[in-house]
Amino acid sequence: MRLLQDRASELGERHGVSFRVTGIASRRLGWIANAGGLDWGRLTRHPVALPDVWRTGLSAPHSDVRSWLAAAHADVLFEATSLNLESGQPAIDHIRAALEHGAHAITANKGPILHAYRELRDLAAKRGSRFLFESTVMDGVPIFSLFDQLPAIHLQGFHGILNSTTNVILGEMENGLSFDAALRKAQGLGVAETDASHDIDGWDAAVKTAALVTVRMDVPIRLDQIEREGIRDLTPSAVRNAKRDGWPFKLVCRAQRTAIGVEASVRPEKVLSTQPMARISGTSSYICFETDIFPGLAITEENPGLYATAYGMLADFWRAAVK
C-alpha cells in the first residue's frame, strides 16, 4: 500500500490509472467498507481497535467476504492472507468471491495457484476479470508476465535458485558459521522468519517450483510430486569444502517436461563455479527457462530492494486496470 500511494500520481499521470481504497479486511479491523473511500493510512496505522468516530461513513460491519466486496463496490481485490500449504484457504475463497463479484483478484499467496489454479484462471476468463500473482515467485520480477509476451513458444523446463533464506544460510556457512548461527544471522537480517523450517526444508522453493510448473508449463503438479530435500543435513564442513573446491552448494529447483508430464525437484546441488547459479549469492535469485526458441533464457534478480514484492502487486494492479 505504501508503494501504491508513493506511485499513485505516476500511475495517474503516465498510465491513466487512479484508485481509491473502499474496503479493508484484517483480523484487527474486521471487514470494513466504504464505497466512497477509506482513509486507509489512518485505519492501518492505528494500533488498537477502531474508535467509533472513525466508523463514520462505513457500511454496517460485514461478516463475510461477499457482502464486504459488494459494500465496497470492489473492482480489484488484493489478497494477502498467509500461505496455507494444505488447502490454500481462505485465500481461494476470497479470490473466488472477488472473481464472481466481477472484480480482478491479485495475490502474493502461492496457495491458490497450488490448489485451484485452473479453476480460478477459468473463472477469471469467464468473468472477463484478471487473476494475477506476479509477486509469488522472484518478488515482483515479471516472470509470469514475461511469457504472456511470448506466443507460440515451448517451455521444456527450467532450473533456478528461488529461496533467499537458504541461499543466505549457505553463504554464511561457507564463511565459517554453523548452521544455527547462519540461521540466526539470516533471521537478524530479516530474511528468515522465526520458524524458518518452511524455507530450510525446501517447502518454499517447492511451492514456487509447483507454481511455475502449473502456470507456465500448464501441468498441475502437487507438492508431493516434487522431489524435495532441504539444507538441514548439510554440515558446515561439507558446505565449506564444496565452496573451496569450486562446486558450492545451492538449493536448486528443477523441472523438466517428460513423455508423461513434468519431473520436478528441489534439492541441494553442487554447482560448478563457472555456472551462473554458483554466483547467485545472498538474497539474489535466478531462473533459467529452457525453450525451443531460446535454449537458455535466464533472469537474475540481484539484491532485491525493499519494495520488490510490493511492486509485483502494483504492476498486477496496473495490468488489471489498463488491459
Next chain:
Amino acid sequence: MRLLQDRASELGERHGVSFRVTGIASRRLGWIANAGGLDWGRLTRHPVALPDVWRTGLSAPHSDVRSWLAAAHADVLFEATSLNLESGQPAIDHIRAALEHGAHAITANKGPILHAYRELRDLAAKRGSRFLFESTVMDGVPIFSLFDQLPAIHLQGFHGILNSTTNVILGEMENGLSFDAALRKAQGLGVAETDASHDIDGWDAAVKTAALVTVRMDVPIRLDQIEREGIRDLTPSAVRNAKRDGWPFKLVCRAQRTAIGVEASVRPEKVLSTQPMARISGTSSYICFETDIFPGLAITEENPGLYATAYGMLADFWRAAVK
C-alpha cells in the same frame, strides 16, 4: 517467414491469429502484391526472375511503397532492409508509409530507432497502430516488451554484452588464436559477416546501446554521443593474460542517467571473473538493468537458436495482431 509458417497453426489455434501474405518487395522481385494472398514460398524460393505465369492475380507492378501497401491491403509491414547508420533510410520511409496507411510496422532494423524513434512512435500512437522492433537487440528476447510490463519503474542505467561477433573473437583469442584467425573462425561459424568492421569497431554494440537509451530511457541519443572503442587494438597476449589473471576482456555496453541526460559507452573492459558478464561466452548475450525497484534485473540469452531473431518478429506480429 519460415518460422511464421511453422507456427501458423499454433498462432491460429492458441492465439486466434491467422494471416496471409499479400505483398512482397525485394530487389529481385520488385514490389508485388495480391490482396487475395501470395504463394510466398514459391515466390521467394525461385532463383531467377519471376515467370510471367506466376504473375497471375498480381496487381499491376508497383514502383513505390505506398501504392504497394494499398494494393496489398496491408495490415502489417515486416521491414527487413539492411541497416543504414547515417540516415536510417529507406527503412524509415517504409515504416512511415505503413503507419500512415494504417498498418502496424515491425522491423529488425535499428536505423529507424536511431534516426526517427519519436516520430514513428508518435505516428503509430496517432494512427492506433504499433511500431515494434523487438528483434533489434538480443535477437527476439523480449527486452523492450519486458518494460511494457513494468509500470512506474525508473530505469537508471544498464550494462551488458550485446555483440556476438566480438564476443566470439575474444573467446578465440583467449584460446590462442590471432585476431585475424579468430575473425576468420567467427566468419566460418556464420557469426561474423565478410565485412566485420561494423561489429569489430563497436558500431553494432553502440547502435544497440543507442536504441535502448532512446526507447527505454526515453532520451534520444546520437551515435557520436556514445563513447565508442572496438576490439581491434587488443593484442592476443593482452587478451590471453587478462583471461589468465581472472579479468577477461569483454566488449561492454554501458549507459547511466546523469543530471543532464545519459552517458553511454561501448568499450573493451576487463571484467572480474566473478561478475556475470565474465562468463558470457560465444554467441550468448547479457543485459543488466538498474532500476529503482530492482537494483539489478539481468537477462541472459544463452546460445541463441537459429530462430531467435525471427521469433522476435513473430512475437511482434502477435503483439500487433492481438492487442
